Amino acid sequence: MLIGDVARLSGVSARMLRHYESLGLVRPTGRTDGGYREYSDEDIRRIFHIESLRSLGLSLREVGRALDDPGFTPSGLVEDLIRRTRERIASETELLARLRRIGAAEPARWEDVLQIVALLQALGSKNAGTRQRAALSSVEKVPGAVEALVEAVLNETDPSVAGALRWALAQGGDGAPALLAEGLGSSVAEVRKRAVRSLVEIPGGEATALLRGALTSPDVVVRGYAALELGARGVAEAIPTLIDMIAEETLDVDAADVLSALANDPASADRIATGLVDRLARSTAESSARLRLTQALADIPGAATSHALAELSQDEDRAVALTAAYILGIRGAR
Missing domain, CATH: 1.10.1660.10 (Multidrug-efflux Transporter Regulator; Chain: A; Domain 2)
Known part of the structure; x- marks a missing residue:
């Protein structure tokens, strides 16, 4: 032929x-x-x-x-082809995401496109200092900056850079809470943690509403950060989660401090005292947990707390009884 x-x-x-x-x-x-x-x-x-x-x-x-x-033998070559193909797919996927972010920003001028590209390149740098400077400078309203910052903060491992990214989003990142909410549902625990830590630094009702929803998260870390921030914002819905955190020794000192601040409201004080007592009743087999819950009553004012402490001073657990009696003595001396 x-x-x-x-x-x-x-x-x-x-x-x-x-x-x-x-x-x-x-x-x-x-x-x-x-x-x-x-x-x-x-x-x-x-x-x-x-x-x-x-x-x-x-x-x-x-x-x-x-x-x-x-x-x-083909096996080694096939493995190499698989590796190269994965790298190519990752590169193309990154390019696609970058183009989508540029398109979402609806740039009106080529200067806007160049600004976005420069920000994306800086945020993707291997140098932590470069990434941090990019985060701090992005508050100058680079088009599309919010989407880029959210993606960056959800993947950032350097604490200093992550802090700069969270600060930048808190300065007025319109749309940031909704984007971070997607991170709360990630299958990766670290991404969920980064998402909630970013949300707690964003003021306003949208972030507060999302944090309220996070109180039911199956992730104990997400629930904890959400409860601490909501408590600091005066949201009484956080009280049950904060009490659980004390019992479970999860950021328990921080949780007790937030409960103390919430207790400045008399209605909340009674709710906190009742919640602590109820949790004590459910922790009979956990001596250390019952002791932490008793200690948390120290900074909760009101008659309900005093009554609970009086009963606890007769508790079978000697450590709990002595602690309750000591707190009662201090309250009586005030």
């Missing part, structure tokens, strides 16, 4: 067939009387093999090795 016929059959151009020949990948078995290349069935079969291997992403050099080296 002549080269033109082979090209039509295989879909490989005559020029590429000559290139394969120059590389030694496939040589026509014979020549016609007129000196034209003549390909055998085996030659054509080899051409189809070359094209199949190229479709997997092999270079022509790798194709030649695969076809001609008797000791060649």
Whole structure:
């Protein structure tokens, strides 16, 4: 079969067939009387093999090795192809995300596009200082900055850079709470933690509403950060979670401090005292937990607290009884 016929059959151009020949990948078995290349069935079969291997992403050099080296084993090459393909997909995915962010910003001028690209490149730098400077400068209202900052903060591992990113979002990142809310539902625990830590630094009703929802999160860390911030904002809904945190020794000192501040409201004080007593009743087998809950009553004013302490001063657990009696004595001396 002549080269033109082979090209039509295989879909490989005559020029590429000559290139394969120059590389030694496939040589026509014979020549016609007129000196034209003549390909055998085996030659054509080899051409189809070359094209199949190229479709997997092999270079022509790798194709030649695969076809001609008797000791060649494909497993190592296939693993390398898998790795290279993953890297290419990751690169293309990153490019797609970058283009989407640029499009979402609806840039009106090329200068806006260049600003966004510069910010994205800086936030993606391997240098922590560069990332931190980018976060601090983004408050100058770079178009599309909020989306870029949220993505960056959810993936940032350096504490200083993460702090700068959270600060930048808190300065007026319109739309940031809704984007961070998606991070609260991540399957990755660290991403959920970064999302809630960013939310607690954003003022306003939208962030508060999302933190209220986070009180029911199955993630104890998310619940804890949400409760501490909501308590600091005077939201009484956080009280049950704060009490649980004391019992479970999860940021228990911080939780007790927030409860103390909430107790400045008489209605909240009674609710806190009742909640602590109820939790004490459910923690009979946990001496250390009951002791922490008793200690938390120290800064809760009101008759309900005094009554609870009087009962606890007769508790079977000596540590709890002594602590309650001590607190009662201090309250009586005031």
